[in-house]
Amino acid sequence: MRTARGFLKPCFAVAGIAAAVAAVAGWLAAGGVGAWAAPAGVALAALGFAGSVQAVAAVERIDLRLTLLMALITYALKLVVALIALWTVRSTVPDALLPFAWGIVGGAVVWLATQAVWAYKAKIPYIELDQRS
Structure with a gap:
């Protein structure tokens, strides 16, 4: 999984x-907020x-079969956190919603696009390679 996480640096970049672009666009569209x-x-x-x-x-370090379950749990958790964040912004600073x-x-579109480009260019073996060779 270490190789497969190599997309984190480019995605964060x-x-x-x-x-930065969002800050400028947000300032142009809605001012300081x-x-x-x-x-x-x-x-x-x-x-x-x-x-x-x-x-x-x-x-994955515990059991590979749990990865799908964890991915679904984190997806649901992300949606809940996003909804809570949107509700909080709406109730405290409505102009910022x-x-x-x-x-x-x-942010989601940019992250997923960067990850897709990285995955397309990455050389990730689809089989387990023997580490002894």
């Missing part, structure tokens, strides 16, 4: 760039994806 809300949404998406990767990798939500969407 692209998410950082996306957060958008300037912090949009990159906060990107950060929430990036941290959610990275947390899922770490959780699945941790459970739209930039924050778009930041989450943008």
